[in-house]
Amino acid sequence: MSRWTEIRVGAAGDGPYGVTVAGDAVWTTLVHADAIARLAAATGPTDNAAVERFELQATGSKPSVIVAGPDGGVWFSRNGDDRIGRIGPDGTVSAVELGGSPYGLCVGPDGALWSTLMSVDRIGRVTVDGEVTQYPIGTAGAFPAMITAADELWFALNQGNAIGRMTVDGEVTTYPLPTEGAGPVGISAGRDGVWFVELLAGQVGRITADGKITEYPLPDRTSKPHAVVATADGGCWITLWGSGSAVRLDSEGAVVDEVSFGEGTEPHGLAVATDGSVWVALESGSLAHIHA
Secondary structure (H helix, E strand, C coil): CCCEEEEECCCCCCCEEEEEEECCEEEEEECCCCEEEEEECCCCCCCCCCEEEEECCCCCCCEEEEEECCCCCEEEEECCCCEEEEECCCCCEEEEECCCCEEEEEECCCCCEEEEECCCCEEEEECCCCCEEEEECCCCCCCEEEEEECCCEEEEECCCCEEEEECCCCCEEEEECCCCCCCEEEEEECCCCEEEEECCCCEEEEECCCCCEEEEECCCCCCCEEEEEECCCCCEEEEEHHHCEEEEECCCCCEEEEEECCCCCCEEEEEECCCCCEEEEECCCEEEEECC
16 A cells, blocks of 8 residues: 555535646635645655745636646636636746636647636637637537547536537547446547446446547445546556545456545545545545655
8 A cells, every 4th residue: 555645635515626737836716615726746754845825816716627737837617606716837827707607627739728618618818918718518418527638529428428529620539338327427549449437337338549448346336536646557546435435446447555544524626636546635634745
C-alpha cells in the first residue's frame, strides 16, 4: 500500500473537488466556498506548503473541474453560474460565460478548452481568447459528465449510459455501455485507450479507438468510483467516493494498489504529477498526496 500525506486546504465545508498540477503548484477547486486554493507541489515527508486562496466573488458559482491551460493559467468549470473561470499567472481572476451548467473540462487537441454542458446536452468550446462555441451531442437527457482528450474528445454520458466521442468539428459518435444503468462519470485518455468509471455499477471500463469496450468489476461493487486518471504504464488511478479510498489498476484492469483515506473523506478529483505521485481532492477539506 502506497504512503500518503494529507494537506489541509480549507474548512470542512469548503469542499475540495477538482485538482490539477500546473508547474510547481497544485490547484484545487473549493466547490462549496466559491474559491480556488493553490499550494506548492511539495514532495517531502510532511508536504508542508503554504496555501494561497483565490476568492471568486461569485456566490453559488460552484467551481468544479480544474485544468492547467495552454496559456499559463488554470481554467475551471463554474457549474453554478454557467461560466468557465480562469486564474492567470499573475493571479488575476476572470471568467467567460458559456451557459448550460459546465462541469467536465479538458484542453482539447486544438488548444482550446472543452467542457460538458450538463443541462443542455451539449459540449462547449472556449478559446484562450474567450471565443465560445457549442455543439449538440445528439442525445437528449444524457447528462454529459467528465471529458478528456486524445486525438479527439471523449466524454461520459451519465444518464445516457454511454461514452461519447467528438471531433473538433463537432461530429459525434456514441458507444452504449454493455452494463445497463452503469452511470459513467469520470474519464481519462490513456496509453492503450480511454479509461472511464461506472459509478452505479462499481466498475471501471476502457474503450479503444475502434470502439471496443471492456469492463472490469471492482472488488467492492458499492464503492462508487467517481474520477479516473490514466498513468504512463497503461493503467490508471481511480477515486472510490463511497468507500473513502483510491485504487490503482494495471494495464490489464487488475487492482494493484489501494489507499484508504477514511470514512467521510469523500475523495473526488485526482491528478498525476510529473514525478508519478498522485494528488486527490478530499471533499472533507484536504488534499491527499500519494507518494510515488
